[in-house]
Amino acid sequence: MSQLGELENLTVLYKSEDFQFVRDTTTSLITGWYYAHPKLPQKTPTLQARIRVTSQITKLFPYTHPQLKRLDGALYKIYLIDHPPPVLLKFTLPQGYPETEAPLLRLECSWVPSFYLDEVVSQLNAFASCKIGEQCLWECFDYLECELLSSLLELPREGDSLVYDVSEKIPHRRMRDSALASIVDYDALERRRVFRESKVECEVCMDADKLGAECTRLSGCEHVFCHECLREALKYHMADGVTAGTFRCLGCNSLVDLNEVRLSFAGGLNI
Structure with missing residues (x-):
């Protein structure tokens, strides 16, 4: 050859x-x-x-x-x-x-x-x-x-x-x-x-057929939430008038960096 x-x-x-x-x-x-x-x-x-x-x-x-x-x-x-x-x-x-x-x-x-x-x-x-x-x-x-x-x-x-x-x-x-x-x-x-x-499971709705692209993985605690559940949680968070710096993980209550959450939504949060 x-x-x-x-x-x-x-x-x-x-x-x-x-x-x-x-x-x-x-x-x-x-x-x-x-x-x-x-x-x-x-x-x-x-x-x-x-x-x-x-x-x-x-x-x-x-x-x-x-x-x-x-x-x-x-x-x-x-x-x-x-x-x-x-x-x-x-x-x-x-x-x-x-x-x-x-x-x-x-x-x-x-x-x-x-x-x-x-x-x-x-x-x-x-x-x-x-x-x-x-x-x-x-x-x-x-x-x-x-x-x-x-x-x-x-x-x-x-x-x-x-x-x-x-x-x-x-x-x-x-x-x-x-x-x-x-x-x-x-x-x-x-x-x-x-x-x-990859397919991942949301910690809230327990849907195990979500693609990772449809979810957010929190780097601090590594919990995974689909965008729909996370968006709803953020709506309640803002409706309660809680300060932005105190948003907490839905799974373990650890503090979450909201900038990290925003970056994971390719089309914006649209809350």
């Missing part, structure tokens, strides 16, 4: 937003990129991204509130991550690929520091070099996704989680804050997408 044939097969496997390639009209070399989505190992459902608490820590907006835990005398915030951010793999196919040459690979990533990323690239290119004589782009993509967290980055395991200690891995505060924000923000974005597309 030709280089072009291999790449056309990959376009069937991957979404266009994750995989693209182009042939240079001058050199005829093919270059491209792939967004590799790191996979958590079996029996390891979450990634713990943790950072030592300091007075300068950046405020983040995770899908679920972080845990606070004291480790070796220091206080840490621990974020439970279901969806690690993708890593951008860029490739060039030499004229001799695949018969006599391996693809040339490099990585870009906002949440892994360059000195760790360089080592991962070395291991990835070594893996590709072992495949000379066969088309191996798919294997390289799969190897990176399956092995990045546990093997290539050698993240330690604690219980049923892998641990990415940002304070330990990244020495500079701004880089550390930026890396953690990338991890937490991407995870929150993906988990909200999954929530919107």
